[in-house]
Amino acid sequence: MAGIRRADRLDRALTKHVALIGFMGAGKTTLGEEVARRLNRLHKDVDRLIESTQKRSIPEIFAEGEATFREVEERVVRGVLAHPRPSVVALGGGAVTTPQIRELLYHHAVTVWLDEDVDTCWARVRESDRPLAKDEAEFRRLFEERRPLYAAAADVVVRDADDVVLAAAGVRVERGVLRRLGELVPGDGKVALVSDPNVGGIHGMDAQLALGARLAQVYELPPGEDAKTIGALERLWQDLRLDRGGTVVALGGGCTTDAAGFAAATYLRGIPWVPVPSSLVAQVDAAIGGKTGIDLPQGKNLVGAFHWPVRTVIDPALLETLPPAQRLEGMAEVVKTGLLAGEPLWELPDDELVRRCAAFKAAICLRDPHDDAERKMLNLGHTFAHALEAAAGYEGLTHGQAVALGLLAALRLSGQDVSQVEEILHPKPVRVDRERAWAAMQRDKKSVGGELRLVLLRDDGPEWDVSVPAADVRRELDALIAG
Numbered sequence: 001m002a003g004i005r006r007a008d009r010l011d012r013a014l015t016k017h018v019a020l021i022g023f024m025g026a027g028k029t030t031l032g033e034e035v036a037r038r039l040n041r042l043h044k045d046v047d048r049l050i051e052s053t054q055k056r057s058i059p060e061i062f063a064e065g066e067a068t069f070r071e072v073e074e075r076v077v078r079g080v081l082a083h084p085r086p087s088v089v090a091l092g093g094g095a096v097t098t099p100q101i102r103e104l105l106y107h108h109a110v111t112v113w114l115d116e117d118v119d120t121c122w123a124r125v126r127e128s129d130r131p132l133a134k135d136e137a138e139f140r141r142l143f144e145e146r147r148p149l150y151a152a153a154a155d156v157v158v159r160d161a162d163d164v165v166l167a168a169a170g171v172r173v174e175r176g177v178l179r180r181l182g183e184l185v186p187g188d189g190k191v192a193l194v195s196d197p198n199v200g201g202i203h204g205m206d207a208q209l210a211l212g213a214r215l216a217q218v219y220e221l222p223p224g225e226d227a228k229t230i231g232a233l234e235r236l237w238q239d240l241r242l243d244r245g246g247t248v249v250a251l252g253g254g255c256t257t258d259a260a261g262f263a264a265a266t267y268l269r270g271i272p273w274v275p276v277p278s279s280l281v282a283q284v285d286a287a288i289g290g291k292t293g294i295d296l297p298q299g300k301n302l303v304g305a306f307h308w309p310v311r312t313v314i315d316p317a318l319l320e321t322l323p324p325a326q327r328l329e330g331m332a333e334v335v336k337t338g339l340l341a342g343e344p345l346w347e348l349p350d351d352e353l354v355r356r357c358a359a360f361k362a363a364i365c366l367r368d369p370h371d372d373a374e375r376k377m378l379n380l381g382h383t384f385a386h387a388l389e390a391a392a393g394y395e396g397l398t399h400g401q402a403v404a405l406g407l408l409a410a411l412r413l414s415g416q417d418v419s420q421v422e423e424i425l426h427p428k429p430v431r432v433d434r435e436r437a438w439a440a441m442q443r444d445k446k447s448v449g450g451e452l453r454l455v456l457l458r459d460d461g462p463e464w465d466v467s468v469p470a471a472d473v474r475r476e477l478d479a480l481i482a483g
């Protein structure tokens, strides 16, 4: 994916339209339909809207002169982008030649350019009745003429639906992008770089150099869950020296991004933040979707806020310094994501694995930002995992190991094959007190009126809030416990 140009604009991910631009024949309509389905938004094809509102075909309107067509087009685009409910809009190839349309896009949309090559475009439209696709030489000339306009109007260049979803969510995934962090943090205010000693020690200097003169302070949270304590948060709040124009940049694993994101959500009643996740857990999960928070002695993640980042900057190269045990932690979430998506995403090379998993979660979170409905599917296996972790007293069993066991139980209850979970994650039964685990399972926040509600994997995809008989849940929980 090539450059996000106006780095200061990809905020308000939840309210902006997504506009697809590109040359005729690039495939904007097909891509737009797919993205609209994934984001559960309306798809609006400007050319089709023009035809239905004018009750004439595009060639007929064009016959009155291109200027007439462009006027009608501008009116339709203005109407579509004025609608408060964000949609996915596919624009005609020449729409960006109208300065007013470029201005509208700038204010109301995340604009993505589907930059298809000219041969593919020509092959697709040569037989069509498109007014500007009659002559091949003229078609190629127009293609070259318009490229600078697309480049100027686009926030991001995309090649597929995952790229568009990530752009819509404000997420940038690209190897080496840490070095361009400065241009990717929206606005021009001061930045507080928050990290932990491990990640700060390895990658902190690159981040500092990239942030340049905007860097106002560097802060280190303790590593691991110690970052997610009230004490650590209080120290960070007191140390932050940003005004409301400032931005918190959180460089680190999920503990750093959760805690620093929560600090940003609450400091001065909320300032912007940019996670730069460095662990696999954080790149495919924790830094996506705007959940921030800290732990209480009574349990994990009990205090928090939804606070969507103004940008998420993911550099898969950071994973090269991640210890293998931490990588395995992340693979548990990757396998979960692949199972939910119905694709073996775990087989992909790192950059693609991260991009696909991040896009899958981003789409779900854009559809259900506040965890009211389908976002719950991301808890596949997690109710069992939380119960086992609680029974282990959060010691001797990592979250990833617990999720791997939880996935086994969820798949068995769903009547699905568990061999992939076993081969990739090697879950081993854990030695914990059975009654304690069962009690924790019943206390889980997803249990309603004493009935256990779980995420199960059906043949046609995940289903959440499934009420499962207590005896079946107990049997599968017991199977995860050794001795």
Ligand SMILES: NC(=O)c1ccc[n+]([C@@H]2O[C@H](COP(=O)([O-])OP(=O)(O)OC[C@H]3O[C@@H](n4cnc5c(N)ncnc54)[C@H](O)[C@@H]3O)[C@@H](O)[C@H]2O)c1
Residues within 6 Å of the ligand: 196, 198, 199, 202, 223, 224, 225, 228, 252, 253, 254, 255, 256, 257, 258, 278, 279, 280, 281, 282, 285, 286, 287, 288, 289, 291, 292, 293, 300, 301, 318, 319, 320, 321, 322, 323, 326, 329
């Ligand atoms: N907000 C959410 O939606 C969400 C989702 C999933 C998990 N989480 C949270 O994420 C946390 C777990 O995240 P985590 O596993 O990343 O933990 P973490 O932040 O503790 O990172 C794990 C360890 O790896 C080190 N590390 C990270 N990146 C590194 C790198 N590139 N090179 C070398 N060392 C590196 C860290 O310093 C740390 O010691 C949990 O608190 C969990 O609740 C949140």
